[in-house]
Amino acid sequence: EAQVTQNPRYLITVTGKKLTVTCSQNMNHEYMSWYRQDPGLGLRQIYYSMNVEVTDKGDVPEGYKVSRKEKRNFPLILESPSPNQTSLYFCASSLVGRSSYNSPLHFGNGTRLTVT
Amino acid sequence: SQQGEEDPQALSIQEGENATMNCSYKTSINNLQWYRQNSGRGLVHLILIRSNEREKHSGRLRVTLDTSKKSSSLLITASRAADTASYFCAILYSGGGADGLTFGKGTHLIIQP
Numbered sequence: 001e002a003q004v005t006q007n008p009r010y011l012i013t014v015t016g017k018k019l020t021v022t023c024s025q026n027m028n029h030e031y032m033s034w035y036r037q038d039p040g041l042g043l044r045q046i047y048y049s050m051n052v053e054v055t056d057k058g059d060v061p062e063g064y065k066v067s068r069k070e071k072r073n074f075p076l077i078l079e080s081p082s083p084n085q086t087s088l089y090f091c092a093s094s095l096v097g098r099s100s101y102n103s104p105l106h107f108g109n110g111t112r113l114t115v116t
Numbered sequence: 117s118q119q120g121e122e123d124p125q126a127l128s129i130q131e132g133e134n135a136t137m138n139c140s141y142k143t144s145i146n147n148l149q150w151y152r153q154n155s156g157r158g159l160v161h162l163i164l165i166r167s168n169e170r171e172k173h174s175g176r177l178r179v180t181l182d183t184s185k186k187s188s189s190l191l192i193t194a195s196r197a198a199d200t201a202s203y204f205c206a207i208l209y210s211g212g213g214a215d216g217l218t219f220g221k222g223t224h225l226i227i228q229p
Contacts, residue, residue: 035219040221041221042204042219042221043159043204043219044219045217045218088156090158090159092159102147102164102166104149104161104164105149105206105217107158107159108158109157109158110158
């Protein structure tokens with residue numbers, strides 16, 4: 001089944017303890033992206049990747065890192081989480097990025113992160 | 117960030133009625149997409165309309181795009197309880213800047229049985 005898989009589904013951690021949220025897609029998509037969703041703010045893009053070893057900042061990149069060493073994986077890293085990073089996080093992928101203009105995004109089921 | 121703005125923020129209708137939600141944006145676009153999100157789950161792509169298209173249909177969904185008014189509408193006909201969800205417009209803007217879609221804040225639709 002074609003899907004985007006995020007892990008974990010729920011995560012509670014403490015301020016400053018490094019964490020990684022994994023994302024994997026099995027559709028051979030070139031483009032992958034991370035979003036956070038907060039009440040009243042909608043979805044905001046954190047980082048995106050047009051292809052392997054190509055990553056760039058979205059609208060709210062501060063406090064986050066990403067890597068794209070393989071096409072299928074795009075982990076989100078919080079080196080020193082803070083309470084304002086408590087949010088619902090989504091990974092998404094599409095066949096290609098901006099260049100095709102017409103590739104819909106496929107979303108994972110989300111990771112609910114709480115930082116205390 | 118140039119978010120699209122959905123209107124209304126929330127909508128409650130009876131099962132069987134039609135639901136209409138709107139999205140407005142600010143500058144020229146390449147395409148506009150609509151997504152559905154069931155409570156706390158990932159978004160699901162519904163329909164994509166290109167800037168040179170005016171109307172598209174998919175099952176009970178009808179999307180229109182008016183580039184002169186910089187707005188789009190999503191119509192769900194003969195609504196069902198399973199249509200209860202949040203609906204987001206997502207805009208791919210023309211020109212440079214950060215890649216990717218810009219999402220609105222969503223319309224929360226409740227279908228009363």
